[in-house]
Amino acid sequence: MDKKVILEVKNLRKSFNPAGAGFTAIDDISFSLEEGQILGFLGPNGAGKSTTIYCILGLIGPDGGSISIFGKDITKNRSEIFKEVNYASADFSLPWNLSIWENLLVYAKLYEVPEAKRRITELLDMFEMSNFRSTATRDLSTGLRARANLCKALLNKPRLLLLDEPMASMDPDVVDKGIKLLKQIQKEESITILYTSHNMWEIEEIAGNVIFINHGKIIAQGTPLELTQKVLQTGGKETNLRDVFIHLSRGGG
Amino acid sequence: MNFNRVYAIILRHIYLTSHQLERFFDVIISPVLVLILWGFLATYVQGLQSQTLAAYLLGGMILWVIFEKVSTDIGINFMFDIWDRNVINVLASPITFLEYLTGLITISFIKILVALTSMGLMAGIFYNFQLSSLGFNLVLFWINLFVFAMAFGIFNISLILRYGHIVGPLTWILPFFVQPFAAVFYPISVLPPVFQKIAFFIPISHVFEGMRYTMRTGRFDINSFWTAVLLNAVYLTASIILFAFILKKVIRNGRLVKLV
Numbered sequence: 001m002d003k004k005v006i007l008e009v010k011n012l013r014k015s016f017n018p019a020g021a022g023f024t025a026i027d028d029i030s031f032s033l034e035e036g037q038i039l040g041f042l043g044p045n046g047a048g049k050s051t052t053i054y055c056i057l058g059l060i061g062p063d064g065g066s067i068s069i070f071g072k073d074i075t076k077n078r079s080e081i082f083k084e085v086n087y088a089s090a091d092f093s094l095p096w097n098l099s100i101w102e103n104l105l106v107y108a109k110l111y112e113v114p115e116a117k118r119r120i121t122e123l124l125d126m127f128e129m130s131n132f133r134s135t136a137t138r139d140l141s142t143g144l145r146a147r148a149n150l151c152k153a154l155l156n157k158p159r160l161l162l163l164d165e166p167m168a169s170m171d172p173d174v175v176d177k178g179i180k181l182l183k184q185i186q187k188e189e190s191i192t193i194l195y196t197s198h199n200m201w202e203i204e205e206i207a208g209n210v211i212f213i214n215h216g217k218i219i220a221q222g223t224p225l226e227l228t229q230k231v232l233q234t235g236g237k238e239t240n241l242r243d244v245f246i247h248l249s250r251g252g253g
Numbered sequence: 254m255n256f257n258r259v260y261a262i263i264l265r266h267i268y269l270t271s272h273q274l275e276r277f278f279d280v281i282i283s284p285v286l287v288l289i290l291w292g293f294l295a296t297y298v299q300g301l302q303s304q305t306l307a308a309y310l311l312g313g314m315i316l317w318v319i320f321e322k323v324s325t326d327i328g329i330n331f332m333f334d335i336w337d338r339n340v341i342n343v344l345a346s347p348i349t350f351l352e353y354l355t356g357l358i359t360i361s362f363i364k365i366l367v368a369l370t371s372m373g374l375m376a377g378i379f380y381n382f383q384l385s386s387l388g389f390n391l392v393l394f395w396i397n398l399f400v401f402a403m404a405f406g407i408f409n410i411s412l413i414l415r416y417g418h419i420v421g422p423l424t425w426i427l428p429f430f431v432q433p434f435a436a437v438f439y440p441i442s443v444l445p446p447v448f449q450k451i452a453f454f455i456p457i458s459h460v461f462e463g464m465r466y467t468m469r470t471g472r473f474d475i476n477s478f479w480t481a482v483l484l485n486a487v488y489l490t491a492s493i494i495l496f497a498f499i500l501k502k503v504i505r506n507g508r509l510v511k512l513v
Contacts, residue, residue, distance in 0.1 A: 016507055025507075054510050057345045061505045079255070082347040092513065095265070095337040097272045106268070109261030110346040136272070152342070162345075 003034040005071070006160050006192040007056065012065035014051055014216075025051040026062070027216035033160075038186065038193040040207030040224075042200075042241070044249040048216040049196045050089075053164050056194075057087060069160060083111060088153035089164035093145050096138035100129065100148050103137060104155060111156035123151040126181065143174040150178065154185060161186075161193045167202060179205045200241035210241070212248050219248055254355065258348045262356025263363070266330055270364070276333075280326060280364040281371060284318045288372045292380040305468065311382050312464055313437045315372055319365055319395065320402045320435075320457055321428045326361040327406025328413060328424035335418045338513045350500055354410070358403055365399075390473045394460045397481040400489060401456045405431075407492040411499045417512060436461050456484040 014026040026048045033039050043049050054060040056067055058078050067074050069081045094103040101120065108116035124130045127147045137145060146167055153161060167175045179202060186193060197203055203210060204224050212220040212227070220227055224239040231244045270276045291314040295307040334340040343353065373384040409424045434452040436444065441452045441462060452458040463477035503509040 014507075050510075051507070054507075059341065059344055059504065059510050060507050061501075079347040079349055082345070087342070087345040089341075092338045092341045094342070095269065095334075095339045097337075098265070098268045102268045106261050106265040107342075107346070109264060110258050110343070110348055112255075112257050112347075 003036065005032050006035050006037075006069065007033040007194065008066075008068045008071075009052070009056070010066045012052065012055060012067065013063045014048075014055060014060065015063055024216050026055070028065070029213065029216070029218050030065075031211055031218065031221070033192050033194060035159075035192055036186075036190050037209065038195060038207050040203040040210040041194055041196045041213070042203060042210055042245060043213040044245075047213045049213065050164055051216075052213075053087070053162050053194070053196070056162060058082075083156065084159045085162070086111070086153040086156055086158040086160075087162045087164070088149040088166045090146055090149070090166055090168035090170075091164070092149075094137050094148055094152060097136060099134050099136055100124070100140070100151075101133040103148070104151060107152050108155050113156050116155075119155060119157075120151075123154055126185065127151055143170050146170050146174070147178065150182065154189075154191075157189055158191060161191050163193060163195045165197050166195075167197065167199070175199065175202055176205075182206065200245055204239050204241050212244070214248060220244075255347075255349075255352055258346075258352045259356045259359065262343075262348075262353060263360045266333075266357075266360040269333060279329075280322060281368050284322060284368040285371050285375055287314065287318060288375050289379075292376065292382070295382070296380060308382065308468055309465055310438055311376060311380065312468065313461060315369070315376070315384070316395065316398055316457075316461065316464060317432070317435070317437045318372070319369065320398050320405075322368060323361045323365050323399060323402035324405035324409070324428050325424050326364060327357050327403070328409030328421070330357045330360060331410050331413060332418050332421050332424070335413070335512050340512055341510060344509070354407065354496075357410075358406065361402075361406065362399065391464060391467055393473075393478060394463050394481070397478070397485055398457055398460050400485045401460075401481075404485065404488040404492040407489075407496050411492070411496045414496075414503050414509070414512070415499045417508075431455060431457070434458060440465065453480075454484065456481040456488065459484070 009032065010030050012026050012029050015022055015024045029052065041049050051060060055062045058074050069085060072081055074081055104120045105116060108120060113119050124133055127150065129144065129147055129151065132140060132144060137148060140148065150166060153163070167178050170178065183206060185191070195203070195207055208223065210221065210224055210227055211218055220231060222230065224241055225237070227244050228234065228240045231247055232240060270280070291311060295311045298307045298310060334343060376382040376384065405428065409427065412420050412423060434448060434455045436452055436458045441449055441458055444452055459477040459481040463474040463481070466474040466477065
């Protein structure tokens with residue numbers, strides 16, 4: 001049976017013109033995500049990953065192309081669609097002066113989460129953060145703040161989750177725990193995830209498929225193993241996205 | 254309009270105000286301090302001159318504080334979401350910009366009601382000045398004051414959206430550009446003719462004129478009221494159109510996500 005297409009990006013284009021020096025951030029990219037899929041979205045700094053995510057979120061208007069989520073055009077049904085979508089990035093923490101509980105309660109209201117307090121308690125337990133529920137966000141370590149971000153991102157049991165380097169600046173142990181937990185929740189709640197990271201090990205662990213973009217264009221895609229074999233031209237059975245990344249970033253085909 | 258989401262924004266700022274002493278001071282305590290200063294001045298003037306002048310000063314100051322605090326608070330609330338690097342998370346949610354703005358305006362309204370109540374109590378206890386002595390029909394003028402403050406706040410947010418929070422300090426300064434023409438403490442007639450013409454186009458100048466007329470005669474100044482309503486309708490519409498235009502532009506050119 002065919003799986004439902006959750007996210008479909010078609011011929012997306014976006015150029016910017018900062019101080020007259022125009023550049024193309026996204027150059028006609030198309031891809032889709034099926035229900036339950038985790039797609040790793042890779043590329044060097046400035047490749048167009050975050051711009052693509054902002055376009056999906058409706059926070060940057062594309063020059064051309066279309067984006068549909070759950071089969072609906074995001075420009076026409078944004079509020080309805082985004083009740084079932086969520087987003088997290090290590091760049092944006094929750095407000096520092098509010099406690100974790102207060103922050104999550106505010107976002108639960110924003111996403112109209114039913115039985116909000118129960119869901120918050122459940123997530124804090126899952127991420128081993130129950131002891132920090134009354135702690136102000138500013139008093140948490142980087143790792144705990146990232147976990148709080150993930151709690152926020154999972155509040156509404158999203159069908160589509162957009163994660164833009166959610167575990168940046170976290171130590172490998174915390175990343176490992178975070179990835180395992182995320183995979184478990186993803187499986188239980190059948191979440192579709194678009195995941196960007198510069199940590200290749202993280203992508204190898206979590207993503208079933210990978211898209212590599214550079215200068216706004218998709219230059220390679222496949223499973224981590226397929227990409228490794230194709231780009232590095234090896235017949236081995238081990239993934240090596242780190243070398244794939246370096247090869248493609250430096251212009252290799 | 255989804256009121257759950259509007260409530261979420263209100264809740265976020267209630268928590269913020271309760272945790273950050275400076276927010277509490279800015280909106281609730283500073284108006285009371287201003288009242289104390291002007292209360293003593295009014296007491297002094299009352300002894301020297303007339304009770305009416307003292308009431309004009311105190312009444313004018315209280316109404317000015319409503320305008321100043323609401324108009325700045327809307328922009329400041331928005332900047333707090335930028336400073337907290339929270340604005341992208343909020344805008345990535347199902348909330349519409351209209352709901353977000355409604356939340357910011359409502360929380361400013363709630364805060365100014367609390368401030369007004371504190372000022373009213375202080376004025377009554379220490380200076381024997383009853384807010385109700387201004388007459389309850391003045392509530393209609395107060396609504397005009399609030400509507401102009403709202404238009405001003407939306408204008409402030411539009412500037413921040415367009416130029417980033419670097420222009421944030423303007424939020425505090427802009428109301429004082431209006432103050433000389435608003436005829437808060439004196440009648441429009443004392444202004445030079447050119448200034449009088451400018452004052453005519455400022456809705457709150459009619460509010461203050463209307464307040465003084467009512468205090469002087471005990472009658473409602475219907476002309477000033479309707480002039481203020483019409484001007485406010487124009488300013489509010491213009492501020493919403495400007496906001497929508499700038500929002501569309503910053504989404505198109507990618508500046509919205511660069512706010513943080």
